[in-house]
Amino acid sequence: MNNEKIIEAKGIIKTYDDSGVPVQAVRGIDYTLTKGEFTAIIGPSGSGKTTFLNVITGLDTPTEGEVWLSGRLLSKMSGNELSDFRRDHIGFIFQAYNLFPVLTVEENVEYIMLLQGVPKEERHNRVMSMLEKVGLADYAQRLPSRLSGGQQQRVAVARAMVSKPSLVIADEPTANLDSKTSGALLDMMRQLNEDTGMTFLFSTHDEIVMRRAKKLVVLTDGKLDGNSPPEEYE
Amino acid sequence: MLSKLAWRNIFRQKRRTVLTLMTMTGGFVLSSLSIGWMNGSYSNIILFFTNSRTGQIQVHHEGYLADPSIYSTIDNFEQVGSILDSIPDVRSWAPRIYTGALLALKPAGHTSNVYSSSAAASVIGIDPAREQEATGFSDQIIEGEMLTSSDADTSLSSTGQILLGKELAITLEASPGDSLILLSQAANGVVADKRYVVVGIVSTGNTQIDRRTSYITLPDAQNLFALEGKAHEIAVLSSTLNEVDNLTAAISGRLSGRNLETDSWKVFAKEFYNGMKADESSLEVMIFIIVLVAAMGVLNTVLMMVLERRREFGVMKAMGTRPGFIVRMIMLEANIMGFISILLGSIISTAGLLLLSKHGIVMDPPLDYGGAVFREMVASISPDCYWIPAICVMLTATIVSCIPALNAAHTKPAKALRTV
Ligand SMILES: Nc1ncnc2c1ncn2[C@@H]1O[C@H](COP(=O)(O)OP(=O)(O)OP(=O)(O)O)[C@@H](O)[C@H]1O
Ligand SMILES: [Mg+2]
Numbered sequence: 103m104n105n106e107k108i109i110e111a112k113g114i115i116k117t118y119d120d121s122g123v124p125v126q127a128v129r130g131i132d133y134t135l136t137k138g139e140f141t142a143i144i145g146p147s148g149s150g151k152t153t154f155l156n157v158i159t160g161l162d163t164p165t166e167g168e169v170w171l172s173g174r175l176l177s178k179m180s181g182n183e184l185s186d187f188r189r190d191h192i193g194f195i196f197q198a199y200n201l202f203p204v205l206t207v208e209e210n211v212e213y214i215m216l217l218q219g220v221p222k223e224e225r226h227n228r229v230m231s232m233l234e235k236v237g238l239a240d241y242a243q244r245l246p247s248r249l250s251g252g253q254q255q256r257v258a259v260a261r262a263m264v265s266k267p268s269l270v271i272a273d274e275p276t277a278n279l280d281s282k283t284s285g286a287l288l289d290m291m292r293q294l295n296e297d298t299g300m301t302f303l304f305s306t307h308d309e310i311v312m313r314r315a316k317k318l319v320v321l322t323d324g325k326l327d328g329n330s331p332p333e334e335y336e
Numbered sequence: 337m338l339s340k341l342a343w344r345n346i347f348r349q350k351r352r353t354v355l356t357l358m359t360m361t362g363g364f365v366l367s368s369l370s371i372g373w374m375n376g377s378y379s380n381i382i383l384f385f386t387n388s389r390t391g392q393i394q395v396h397h398e399g400y401l402a403d404p405s406i407y408s409t410i411d412n413f414e415q416v417g418s419i420l421d422s423i424p425d426v427r428s429w430a431p432r433i434y435t436g437a438l439l440a441l442k443p444a445g446h447t448s449n450v451y452s453s454s455a456a457a458s459v460i461g462i463d464p465a466r467e468q469e470a471t472g473f474s475d476q477i478i479e480g481e482m483l484t485s486s487d488a489d490t491s492l493s494s495t496g497q498i499l500l501g502k503e504l505a506i507t508l509e510a511s512p513g514d515s516l517i518l519l520s521q522a523a524n525g526v527v528a529d530k531r532y533v534v535v536g537i538v539s540t541g542n543t544q545i546d547r548r549t550s551y552i553t554l555p556d557a558q559n560l561f562a563l564e565g566k567a568h569e570i571a572v573l574s575s576t577l578n579e580v581d582n583l584t585a586a587i588s589g590r591l592s593g594r595n596l597e598t599d600s601w602k603v604f605a606k607e608f609y610n611g612m613k614a615d616e617s618s619l620e621v622m623i624f625i626i627v628l629v630a631a632m633g634v635l636n637t638v639l640m641m642v643l644e645r646r647r648e649f650g651v652m653k654a655m656g657t658r659p660g661f662i663v664r665m666i667m668l669e670a671n672i673m674g675f676i677s678i679l680l681g682s683i684i685s686t687a688g689l690l691l692l693s694k695h696g697i698v699m700d701p702p703l704d705y706g707g708a709v710f711r712e713m714v715a716s717i718s719p720d721c722y723w724i725p726a727i728c729v730m731l732t733a734t735i736v737s738c739i740p741a742l743n744a745a746h747t748k749p750a751k752a753l754r755t756v
Pocket of ligand 2: 274
């Protein structure tokens with residue numbers, strides 16, 4: 103495994119102050135994610151996992167600290183640059199699926215490639231082979247509302263990975279899935295990680311995910327407790 | 337892609353879309369009908385005013401309008417008339433002589449030179465046949481009858497026919513059948529006096545005019561005031577109101593080199609025209625209010641839509657959608673709805689305008705416009721009824737959607753994603 107740094111975060115502090123009462127969700131984190139990792143950030147509810155993931159991917163701005171994405175300082179990137187960077191390099195999987203309700207399964211998966219301007223035929227081929235992988239090839243023309251939760255999450259996985267991003271960020275991807283579906287989904291992602299070297303970073307409190315992660319990062323109360331291989335944690 | 341998303345989003349919240357479409361369509365139809373109805377009323381009033389009195393175009397000797405003098409005449413008016421006859425859009429024309437005189441009444445039955453009352457009056461020489469054709473003059477005669485358009489003896493020793501304005505007749509205590517003496521000065525300086533018999537009473541509806549105006553035949557006036565072959569004014573009736581400016585220019589061109597000036601009603605009836613203009617700006621205010629109300633409705637639904645879909649915009653942004661794409665998508669949605677509203681509105685407006693143009697709105701009490709009374713106002717259909725509301729709808733959709741769109745596009749994805 104090479105040591106190319108995909109994300110490098112230094113001294114990250116995030117304080118929410120929307121409601122007038124400041125809440126420090128992240129309290130000084132230094133973190134480096136290298137290419138090819140398959141890492142799960144674990145920690146109790148409210149420990150700051152979502153906040154941390156948001157900050158290191160530019161979905162939110164840190165109150166203090168610096169984030170480098172593939173060697174580029176995030177705070178120096180313009181809105182469009184950041185959009186384009188996420189479009190081309192990061193795939194997101196959300197806890198609540200967040201598929202576009204007005205688009206069919208195929209169109210949902212196709213979306214990022216449309217933004218990228220991938221030619222129609224290639225788009226179609228890649229969408230179909232991706233749907234094949236997640237076992238939803240027969241559902242291409244359905245609207246998300248007519249799929250089960252597990253099926254929707256599989257579409258979300260397909261959507262996040264079809265454009266071959268170098269990094270996939272998944273915030274509690276299995277929270278709404280049963281254990282069987284969760285396991286299958288994680289096996290599939292792990293397979294992709296092994297085959298293509300695609301980097302994965304999860305947040306979770308799901309044991310199924312933890313067990314399949316190559317590395318666990320523990321977050322408590324807005325701070326990292328240190329890295330450890332899953333065996334040690336168990 | 338953009339249009340696919342926009343199009344499908346429109347049909348997502350059907351009830352809200354229907355509400356937005358109704359608001360926009362309603363705004364379109366209301367402004368369209370107001371424009372059609374106002375324009376119809378204007379052209380009615382203008383037509384009535386000009387048709388019954390002034391004509392839409394007048395020809396005078398140069399400078400006559402600014403300084404009406406008995407000497408500023410259109411010489412050889414028949415020749416000018418035949419030129420007018422050769423212009424296709426001229427429907428009819430009527431020559432007139434304007435002078436002033438002292439009228440003194442000699443009650444019927446009295447033979448001696450006893451005059452019971454007198455009044456200063458303006459005397460208009462009219463060609464009864466042409467005047468009738470042009471302005472339907474006899475409609476205004478409320479008592480007695482029209483001047484006879486015969487080549488009757490116009491000599492000073494014979495008795496002429498005269499029509500009196502209603503209030504003038506009251507001042508003079510004159511009624512049809514009475515004789516009076518007209519005293520004035522002719523263009524050649526000679527005293528003009530002649531005996532007349534009152535044949536009828538005229539009511540134009542405008543008491544100012546009727547208080548001081550009397551009418552005799554044109555040949556009579558020409559003879560009496562030593563203006564043979566001349567006239568002060570030729571009133572021209574155009575076949576269409578919309579073409580008046582072009583026709584004015586055409587006539588002016590054909591009459592060039594004769595020291596004549598040709599003006600449209602906008603010039604010679606300036607006050608009346610300005611009154612119309614003022615009404616037009618009240619129409620603008622009305623349309624502005626309609627647009628404002630519709631805009632509030634649309635703004636409301638666009639804001640609701642943006643709030644509801646906040647999470648989705650967050651996902652779009654997280655996935656690498658540029659802010660500009662989101663702005664364009666939301667604005668396109670509003671504009672598509674605007675476009676649909678214009679199509680729907682045009683259909684409804686056309687039906688409404690057709691109905692209003694056939695069955696006008698009855699004015700109760702009737703509208704009195706400078707003496708001209710209107711009982712029923714009808715709409716007229718013109719391109720204005722469509723393109724003005726259409727532009728308003730599109731502008732409204734664009735302006736009203738741009739702020740929520742910018743707002744949606746620039747919220748932090750993290751924040752948007754947290755909203756449920
Ligand atoms: N917008 C906000 N305003 C104020 N406080 C917030 C906001 N978002 C999160 N927090 C607080 O920040 C802390 C971290 O929240 P965060 O969502 O990052 O935790 P988490 O580890 O993802 O939790 P979970 O496992 O439940 O998803 C919590 O105490 C939460 O209440
Ligand atoms: Mg969370």
